Structures are given as structure tokens and as C-alpha cells.
Amino acid sequence: MEPVIQIKDLNKSFGDNHVLRNFNMAINAGENLAILGKSGSGKSVLIKCIISLMEVDSGEMIVLGKDIQLLNSDELDSLRAEVGFLFQSNALYDSMTIRENLEFPLRRHWSKEERKKGADAAVKEALEDVGLSHTIDMMPAELSGGMRKRIALARALILKPKVIMYDEPTTGLDPITSREISNLMLSVQKKYKSAALIISHDLNCIKMTSNRVIMLIEGTRYAEDTYENLRKSEDPKIKEFFD
Amino acid sequence: MGTVKLLKQIDNAFFREVGEIAQFTARFFQTVTKPKQEWEEFVNQCFWVGYKTLTLVGITAFIMGLVLTIQSRPTLVEFGAESLLPSMVSVSLVREISPVITALICAGKIGSGMGAELGSMRVTEQIDAMEVSGTNPFKYLVVTRVLASTVMVPILSSVGIAIGLCGGYLGVNIRGHISWNLFWHQAFEALSFGDLIPSLIKTFFFGFAIGIIGCYKGYNSKKGTEGVGQSATTAVIVASLVVFVLDLIAVQVTDLLGLT
């Protein structure tokens, strides 16, 4: 079976700062792949390239069978509907209520009739998935950090994407909330049979959620294995992360 | 040597900025001509522009009308032309005072508001989030705001003229006496199309410039909260400056066309 995301020889630099160098990876359907790397190693840059928020210098990126660099803006938009994206900073629209936040992605991808009929149910279902139905008419500023993260997840789920990309889903949260978010990610994967790309330096989250881990060191794929095997590794560069 | 270098740097930064604003404006026209406008958001923005500035424009215009009348009276009395007071106030308000005052207030409130709002949306990745969810953020955020300020500044300026004239009426009646009807009759009689049309066109340009600059500053905000504050302040400064420059150009053009 063809991988849902495949990346070949990706290069990206900002001036003299070569962030990604010949980076390769592939995610299979239904799989949770984690990318582990230090702060500033280019993890956020990598997923922003995959969703075409940033231009790459060279390389090939196939998402759900399409080369994203060859798509026009309409094709790109419809592809983006199948890819959920959880921002590191949540990026909730702070001038809108939770309901409006969740309805926003439907604007482009559903017709007016569809929205009239189905938007309410879709919003409620997504909120139920993350256990925050009661916040529907609140503003993002009224929520705690953990709640905001879950709302952002609900917004990423509303179009029932085939792949979800998580940018540091647990950073800045306490261990208990982090575990809740990790469990949520697992239940989402089960319910929607989606694949996920999880970017993190939170070992507990990676341990709980991932099937496979790629170590991103100095812009390249330094190692790739299951969490347990990487943890046993004797390589000092890998050990550094687990100590 | 140092000064020359510094001047060169300032010069470069200035021209780069002018170029970028020109590009931003070109992008606005490219986007606005594409089908499917965000009408709902446009109406929202119009409402906000009006809501945020109407009181301020009203109060300022009223005071300007009043003060202008009181201060001009002695001069006109000297020439025995006291009866020209309503005409004079109305022509000054229409031609210059209301358009410029309204534009400056809007540059302060709307320009900075757009700079700060879009800036914080940029910094907190909300603009990226819109793009990812398939909504063109330039169309949704920038085009609607620029159109709203382009439409609203002329309307606000017209309201300013009306309220300013009320101030003028009060000013005339402090020392002398003139009936309400006569005042308005004289005020309108003094006006010709040569006063009204250039004023209207001028305010359209003011509104457009304020919208473009506020949005440009916010949309291209640098990372960090500091960047947001900077976007807001420079939006006000640049927009106010551009209003004066446009005013200068407008007076030259009307002069050339023989409309004065």
C-alpha cells in the first residue's frame, strides 16, 4: 500500500541556516509516526513545508498520492481538507466563539446548504470527541491552556481528515493533562482510522502514541525505530534524549 | 562617513518599504477582482469602523465647526462680511477640515486597530490556520478591511461635515442671530460640485490608504509581541503621513483641473 505522506530529499534553509538537509520519511495508512528532535531542529518547519505554508528549496513531497508542489491553489485547498493540522500555539481565532472557530474550516469545504443542515451536528460531535461540549459558546480566552489545545484538536478533526499533524501537542501542559491529550490522540486515531505525524520532544507522549519514531538531528533523519528500541540505543546522540 | 552610511540605510529601508506597500496594493487588486467576496465579513468591518470612530469624529467635527466660526467672526466683522460666516464655515468643512480630521482619526483608530489585530493574528499563527483551513486569509482579512475603510471614511467625513455645521450654527448664534433654516440655506448655497466632488474623491483615497497601510503593517508583522506593538504604531504614523501627502496631491490636482 502507498504511504499517505512521503518525503524525499527535502531541503530547506533560511539564508545560511540550513534547517533541513536531504530529509526522508514516509507515513503509512493508520500509522502514528513521531519525529523527535531538539528545540530549533526544524520540526515545525518540516510540517509547515508538508502543508505548503512554507516553500521548500528542493525535494519531493507526496501527500495522499499528490505531489503538493504541483497543485494549484484550489487543488491545494481540497487536499488540505484531508489533512488536519494542530498548531504548536493552537492558533484559535480569538475574536470568534468556540462554535465559530470550529465552523470556520467548513466555510470553504461545505456548501451553504450542507452547512445549514450539518454544521451544528459536526461541531457538537467534534466537541464531544474532546470532551468539551459545554464550552461551545465561550471565547478562547476563557479557556485554560489544556482546554484550548483540545479545542484546537477538535477544529483539526472537524473535516474528518485522513492524516493529522500534531506540532508539539503536549508542550507547556502539566503531566496529567499531557497524558489526557495523548489518550485523546489515540482515541481519535482509533475512531477515524487516521494516520498521524506527531512532532514532539515530550518522551511520554511519544511513547504512548507512536508506532515508530524518527530522530531529527542536524536536519537529517538520524535514526528510525520503535520507541523501545531507540531507548535501548547506545549511540550518545540518541541517548542524550532519553537521559 | 557614519552619517552618510546611516542616511543610506534609512534611504534603502524607505524605498524597500514603498516597494513592498506597492506590491501589497497590487495583490489587493488581484484578489479583489477574483470571484466570491466575503460580504459578511465586509459588512462586519464596516460596522466596526463606524462604531469605533463615529463618536470621536462627531465630537471633533462639532468642536472644529464651533471654534472655526468663533475665531473667524472678528475678521469677517472687520470687513463687514459677517453674513458670510455660514458659507465660509461650510466651504472650509467640506473642502478640508472634515476630510482631514476624519482621516486622521481613522488613521489613529482604524489603522492602529488593523495593525494590532492582524499583527497578533500573524504572530499567533491564526493567519496560517486560516490558510490551512482553505480560506484565503488575504481575501478574508485584508480585502474586507481595506474595502470597509475605503467606503466608511467618505461616509464618516460626510457625517463630520453635517455635525461640524451644527457646531457652526451654535458658533454664529453665540454672538449674533441666524435662524436654523437660513443657516443651512446659506451653508448649502455656498457649495458647488467643485467643492463636494473633490472632497468625496479625496476621502475615498484617504480611506483606501489607511486600510492598505494598517493591513500591510499587521499582515507582515514580525514575530513576537513587540512586533505587534510596532505594527500598530508605525501603521498610525505612516497612514497619517500619507493622508497629508495625498491631501497635498489632491489640492494640486483640483487646482490644475480648475475646480478651485
Ligand SMILES: Nc1ncnc2c1ncn2[C@@H]1O[C@H](COP(=O)(O)OP(=O)(O)OP(=O)(O)O)[C@@H](O)[C@H]1O
Ligand atoms: N520564518 C522563519 N524565518 C527564518 N528562520 C526561521 C523561520 N522559521 C524557523 N526558522 C528557523 O528554523 C529553525 C527551526 O525552527 P523550528 O520552528 O522548526 O524549530 P522546532 O524544531 O519546531 O523547535 P521548537 O521545539 O522550539 O518548536 C530555527 O533555527 C529557526 O530560527
Ligand SMILES: [Mg+2]
Ligand atoms: Mg516548533
